[in-house]
Amino acid sequence: MEPAPPHRKATLRDVARLAAVSPKTVSRVVNHEPGVTAAKIAAVTVAIEKLGYRPNVTASALRRADGRTATIGVVLEDVANPFSAALHRAMEDVARIRGVSILTGSVDEDPERERALIRAFVGRQVDGLVIAPASDNQAYLATELLRGTPVIFVDRPPVGVRADAVLIDNRVGARQAVRHLVEADHRAIAYLGDLRSIATAQDRLQGYRDALADAGIRLRSDHVVEDLHSAGAAEQAVHRLFASATPPTALFTAQNLVTIGAIRALRTLGRQRSVALIGFDDFPLADLLEPGVTVVAQDPSAMGELAASLIFRRLDGDFWEPAVHTIPTRLVARGSGEIRPSVRP
Numbered sequence: 001m002e003p004a005p006p007h008r009k010a011t012l013r014d015v016a017r018l019a020a021v022s023p024k025t026v027s028r029v030v031n032h033e034p035g036v037t038a039a040k041i042a043a044v045t046v047a048i049e050k051l052g053y054r055p056n057v058t059a060s061a062l063r064r065a066d067g068r069t070a071t072i073g074v075v076l077e078d079v080a081n082p083f084s085a086a087l088h089r090a091m092e093d094v095a096r097i098r099g100v101s102i103l104t105g106s107v108d109e110d111p112e113r114e115r116a117l118i119r120a121f122v123g124r125q126v127d128g129l130v131i132a133p134a135s136d137n138q139a140y141l142a143t144e145l146l147r148g149t150p151v152i153f154v155d156r157p158p159v160g161v162r163a164d165a166v167l168i169d170n171r172v173g174a175r176q177a178v179r180h181l182v183e184a185d186h187r188a189i190a191y192l193g194d195l196r197s198i199a200t201a202q203d204r205l206q207g208y209r210d211a212l213a214d215a216g217i218r219l220r221s222d223h224v225v226e227d228l229h230s231a232g233a234a235e236q237a238v239h240r241l242f243a244s245a246t247p248p249t250a251l252f253t254a255q256n257l258v259t260i261g262a263i264r265a266l267r268t269l270g271r272q273r274s275v276a277l278i279g280f281d282d283f284p285l286a287d288l289l290e291p292g293v294t295v296v297a298q299d300p301s302a303m304g305e306l307a308a309s310l311i312f313r314r315l316d317g318d319f320w321e322p323a324v325h326t327i328p329t330r331l332v333a334r335g336s337g338e339i340r341p342s343v344r345p
Contacts, residue, residue, distance in 0.1 A: 010051035019047035072311060073121030074104040074130045075114060082283050083256060083300050087154065090304030091130060098312060109195060111135035128311040132156055150314035152307045156199045162322045166307045170200050173296040173329035174207025177278040180331060181250045182215045184340050186276060190223040190241055190248035192234055192262060194255040204254040204280055223248055234261025242269055249341035250276035256283040278337040287334055294337025296329050303327050
């Protein structure tokens with residue numbers, strides 16, 4: 001016996017036929033548009049339930065009277081990273097209240113992937129875009145901005161276009177971290193940072209330099225390690241630092257994955273209680289390690305909430321000149337950043 005053919009999905013025309021109304025009436029009921037009698041709404045509702053009809057959300061949205069699709073496109077560095085995940089969740093919470101869905105993609109520091117994701121989201125006619133850019137110039141977004149699509153940048157400032165940006169003061173936060181290590185009597189402080197092409201990494205390195213200059217400490221090039229974009233790369237870098245003739249007494253790790261790699265290396269070397277460490281950006285369970293990890297804490301949830309609220313204010317018709325909206329950082333002392341050098345260099 002041949003298997004029965006799969007059931008065909010019910011269409012809008014099937015609903016209209018069963019409810020004895022026009023397809024246009026079904027569309028109005030599905031999209032909650034005015035001008036439909038209570039009797040026809042009831043008939044369409046019964047037909048939808050009986051047939052198990054599921055409307056095409058994208059197609060329905062495109063027919064809405066206001067021309068919107070109730071979607072926001074979000075482009076982040078890596079949604080698996082705790083920072084990006086917290087930022088995304090905050091935007092999702094704000095959007096849910098408005099009945100809007102978030103479409104999200106990770107760029108993995110790939111400019112071409114950034115442009116491809118944005119093309120895909122624009123093709124779906126999203127109502128707005130939130131972008132943590134990987135490319136060094138976003139002038140290609142000028143057309144979308146001219147069309148009136150709200151675009152908000154997060155974590156990194158835009159280049160080549162004028163648009164709102166929700167940022168933290170990376171330079172000030174890094175300066176505060178290194179100053180904290182100096183106050184604990186450290187003079188040999190190493191910097192371990194993300195890709196030097198990233199604007200936030202550049203700002204954090206400059207904050208490190210500022211703090212050393214403030215304290216009259218000479219910058220040592222052998223204590224500056226850049227282009228570490230994974231925990232594994234950071235772990236190897238720390239091993240190299242401590243295999244050198246002049247190892248540091250403290251580490252400033254300028255990204256959460258870099259911090260995790262550094263912690264692994266220090267524990268392998270048995271130096272987690274003798275080498276001070278301050279990381280930029282908090283991460284899960286940092287307070288439960290021994291010692292607890294001192295961090296410069298960002299607030300990605302506040303960044304996401306503000307970015308989403310700016311998008312909706314723009315969509316509601318509010319107008320202001322594009323501006324930078326700054327979220328402050330705070331130093332959270334937990335123990336690792338308060339370790340003093342056993343021998344002052």
